[in-house]
Amino acid sequence: MLTLTALVAFTSTTFAIPLSALNPRQPAPSTYSWSVINWSAGCARAGCYYDFNITGPCTSNIPSFSAYCSGNDVGYYVACSINDDGPDTRGVAASLLPREQNTEGGARISVSFRYSEVDVPSTYYNYSGSAVSSFNQFVAPLQNFTITPTEVFGVA
Numbered sequence: 001m002l003t004l005t006a007l008v009a010f011t012s013t014t015f016a017i018p019l020s021a022l023n024p025r026q027p028a029p030s031t032y033s034w035s036v037i038n039w040s041a042g043c044a045r046a047g048c049y050y051d052f053n054i055t056g057p058c059t060s061n062i063p064s065f066s067a068y069c070s071g072n073d074v075g076y077y078v079a080c081s082i083n084d085d086g087p088d089t090r091g092v093a094a095s096l097l098p099r100e101q102n103t104e105g106g107a108r109i110s111v112s113f114r115y116s117e118v119d120v121p122s123t124y125y126n127y128s129g130s131a132v133s134s135f136n137q138f139v140a141p142l143q144n145f146t147i148t149p150t151e152v153f154g155v156a
């Protein structure tokens with residue numbers, strides 16, 4: 001098996017590359033992003049927590065998804081539940097930056113979307129990106145925003 005590991009990582013403080021260059025085998029349009037809908041997050045003595053829906057559009061190469069994510073600021077990715085009836089070759093996971101590591105204020109949420117090519121189950125691609133939202137629970141309405149993936153790795 002050919003193992004292609006295309007790891008392209010950058011942050012806004014380094015440089016930007018076109019989304020289409022993230023993964024030449026499965027290029028994403030430059031406008032590709034995910035929509036977070038009905039974001040809610042808050043903190044209690046035990047830690048902070050999040051709750052939201054997220055959708056990703058279908059492109060010529062990347063399948064769409066709709067998922068519900070909720071969890072605590074454990075510091076690692078926790079699976080979201082897919083709430084569409086598309087193929088089960090897709091997975092979505094989210095991670096809220098723990099409060100004690102949070103130096104930027106706000107709520108930094110990272111999301112990853114992993115899928116296999118339906119006809120080649122041994123392959124997979126894992127896209128991830130993050131955004132800073134807020135701890136709006138009880139103080140502000142549910143929020144919508146987008147997350148643009150900035151990293152991808154794959155095994156083909």
Ligand SMILES: *[C@@H]1O[C@H](CO)[C@@H](O)[C@H](O)[C@H]1NC(C)=O
Binds near residue numbers: 037038053142
């Ligand atoms: C978002 O929340 C609104 C108001 O509660 C609800 O009507 C709508 O169905 C929700 N949409 C999604 C995609 O979660």
Ligand SMILES: *[C@@H]1O[C@H](CO)[C@@H](O)[C@H](O)[C@H]1NC(C)=O
Binds near residue numbers: 068
């Ligand atoms: C997320 O979407 C599901 C399915 O559309 C809906 O039942 C649920 O209420 C939504 N959750 C939020 C937080 O809006």
Ligand SMILES: *[C@@H]1O[C@H](CO)[C@@H](O)[C@H](O)[C@H]1NC(C)=O
Binds near residue numbers: 092093113
């Ligand atoms: C994507 O890869 C990261 C790093 O290995 C992993 O933590 C995450 O769970 C993966 N995402 C999915 C949806 O499997």
Ligand SMILES: *[C@@H]1O[C@H](CO)[C@@H](O)[C@H](O)[C@H]1NC(C)=O
Binds near residue numbers: 037038141142143144
């Ligand atoms: C967020 O998006 C959902 C679905 O498109 C919509 O029902 C809701 O009104 C939006 N909420 C805000 C605050 O714009």
